Amino acid sequence: MFRNGNRTRNRFAMIAASAAAGAMLLTACDGTGTDAATSTGKEVAGAAAAAARSLNLLSGTAEQNSAKPGTGDWANSPGKPASRPVARRWVQLSASRAGALDPVVVNGAGFTLYRFDKDTADPSRSNCDGDCATTWPPVLIAPGGRIFIDGVDKSDVGVVERTDGTLQVTLGGWPVYRFSKDLKPGDTNGQGVGGTWFGVTPDGQKAGVPSEEPAAPGENEGDDQGDGQGEAATSAVLFDDPAFADNGSQGLAGEGCQNVFRDDVASSIQAEGSLKIWSEADCEGQSKVIDGDVADLSTIGFDNDVSSVFFG
Numbered sequence: 001m002f003r004n005g006n007r008t009r010n011r012f013a014m015i016a017a018s019a020a021a022g023a024m025l026l027t028a029c030d031g032t033g034t035d036a037a038t039s040t041g042k043e044v045a046g047a048a049a050a051a052a053r054s055l056n057l058l059s060g061t062a063e064q065n066s067a068k069p070g071t072g073d074w075a076n077s078p079g080k081p082a083s084r085p086v087a088r089r090w091v092q093l094s095a096s097r098a099g100a101l102d103p104v105v106v107n108g109a110g111f112t113l114y115r116f117d118k119d120t121a122d123p124s125r126s127n128c129d130g131d132c133a134t135t136w137p138p139v140l141i142a143p144g145g146r147i148f149i150d151g152v153d154k155s156d157v158g159v160v161e162r163t164d165g166t167l168q169v170t171l172g173g174w175p176v177y178r179f180s181k182d183l184k185p186g187d188t189n190g191q192g193v194g195g196t197w198f199g200v201t202p203d204g205q206k207a208g209v210p211s212e213e214p215a216a217p218g219e220n221e222g223d224d225q226g227d228g229q230g231e232a233a234t235s236a237v238l239f240d241d242p243a244f245a246d247n248g249s250q251g252l253a254g255e256g257c258q259n260v261f262r263d264d265v266a267s268s269i270q271a272e273g274s275l276k277i278w279s280e281a282d283c284e285g286q287s288k289v290i291d292g293d294v295a296d297l298s299t300i301g302f303d304n305d306v307s308s309v310f311f312g
Contacts, residue, residue, distance in 0.1 A: 057154050058149070059149060061108065062108045076178075078111070081134065089146070092147075093113075093202075094106050094107070099186065105152065105171060107178070111182055111187070112182055114190050114198060114199055115176060115197075116174075116175070117197075121172060123173075124173045126163075138166075138168045139169045139178065141159060142167070153202065156172050156202065157171065171202065172203045172205065173204060174204045189251075195237060208253040208254045232274055233273030234254075235251065235252065235253035235272075236252050236275060237249055239270070240267060241268065244270060257278075258310075263307035264305055264306070269293065271292060272292070277310075278306070278307060278308040279302070283308050284308075
């Protein structure tokens, strides 16, 4: 009888244990078959994203901070996205000069960084994905990675989460990029492309583009350079082929006379406003005032004959 009592107590213990396990399963499934870990997982993911946004900013260059060779900007191939994790360990932002752009921000390998007019800075948001992000590789940083700042104010540096979950560096709220056709340090082939891409200044403004301030009455009167009838252009894109075919292009922006980086190759030009094109450097030789886009420069006698442009 004592043995039977033990067996009875054991059966009750097993039933109680099973009931407790069932209660735990119901709790885990939120009582409805929905895994509660999914809900808490979202909270964890949100917390992780917030943690990733805590910047690790260090003053000085990568070299001054003893960054390892073959990492960060030094591991990022010219013209290619930073696809390898080792290339996202650090980014350097240096106020510098590249071509006619002064100041402009370059990375740790000396490549020019750009901003896109179709992005937004407040709130920060990138609108360059897919093929756009292949042509214009975003400057990416791994969560917890280091950003070396050299001549850039800490308050202007940030990151924004892209649609694929990666973190892109921002300046003045603007997401920043490299250009796939910049193949050596100091190249500025992306300047002015499409009238929407410009080198980025240390505070996130457009490099090489004067601030838009209204001209004083009569300020431009008597200027023997710009004779356009429309509003003066501040930038232009010169295409190697007619009809704006992008088989080779270069952007120019600024104020006054700007020499073309690759002269005597343009066959079409895009510009919002009037400007004067010249057949020789430093705005000399033959000239022609244009107002807006010209799909075929041969129609005005300037095919493969543009060496400088005057803005203003």
